[in-house]
Amino acid sequence: MDKTLSRDGTSIAYRRRGDGPTVLLVGGALSTAADGAALAALLVPRFTVVTYDRRGRGVSGDGGPYTVRREIEDLAAVVAATGERVSVFGMLSGGALALEAQAAGLPVDLLAVYEPPYTPGTTGLLYKSRCTARLHRLLADGDRGGAVELYLSRTGVPEDTITRMRRAPLWSGLEAVAHTLAYDDALLGDGSVPAARFASVTARTLVVTGGFSTAQAHATTLALAAAIPRARHRTLTGQTRELAPHVIAPVLAEFFDRPVHARQAS
Structure with a gap:
């Protein structure tokens, strides 16, 4: 794996494969870059796919103390290391991180998230x-x-x-x-959907949930889609929290494979 340095000097490991527009995968809790390999393999024929070990996982470093800002800086360092704008897919808490990063100004045109696990109410x-x-x-x-x-x-x-x-x-x-x-856990704050903060998300965003997921997951993703200015919601039939790579891959390919002029106009 290649490595880049986050702003605080922490080493962040990432892997880049394929050719074409760049898609960055952000994993959820307990995951490493290796957990994104199956989805990456399905996207590689059409995209350059970047996976990375989040802070404290795999072969990435873990400079402390932890703050959400530092994780945003880690993600920004990986994006900068690619040398171009990227599209981002965040899974579960990785989706919360991707949203926080984009709201903070990470240069992303297209963003997809799957069931960020907020617990409003x-x-x-x-x-x-x-x-x-x-x-x-x-x-x-x-x-x-x-x-x-x-x-x-x-x-x-x-x-x-x-x-x-x-x-x-x-x-x-x-x-x-x-x-x-x-x-x-810190990424999710008190569990409420940070609607005011996510009103700053400028990327065109796809918020996805599974058809067999919990009622709370459905309600939360609908609330997220309503809070994000340029978001739309999609439910994947038959899917649960354990999302199948072969189901989400064509959805992401369709969403991320938009012509540059269409992205700029939308």
Whole structure:
């Protein structure tokens, strides 16, 4: 992987493959650049695809203390390293990061996000507050496994599946990046959709949800689409939070493969 330096000197690793307009993939919680490989492979025939290890993951550095601003600067450093404007797809909390970065001025013409996991509403905000407090207690106590389990249970993974995962080789890799769950948690603030801030998003934006996703995911993505000036909403039939690469790839290809003059006019 190539590396670039973020503003605070943290080394951020990224991989660039393919030829054509550049699409940057931003992963969600616990993910690394490797997790975007399947989607990248489907997009490479038409695009240059960039994947990267977010701060504290894979072979990227982890200069501290963490702030959302520093993650925005990491993303900006990867964009600058490509040497051109990019289109961006953010998955889950990676979508929240992409939106925050574009609202802060990241030069992006086309932006797609899949189910940024905000939890608006009185019940959702209380649930987020309680989970945040528990996550920080677990991490402060050094219980990385407990932090991963909390995240998985929050995202709907059944208890028996988590038990099996704990015995699998992949568990040690999840524990290794468990501290970054606090980063994703910080990206989501108190859980409410930051409508006033996202009113500054200038990119033409596609907000996507799955047809089999939760009612909260549907409501949240609709709220996001309403808050972003140049956004439209799309539901993918049969999809859940675990989005299939072969389903989202043609949607992204159609959205990102717009002529330059059409982007400028829209």
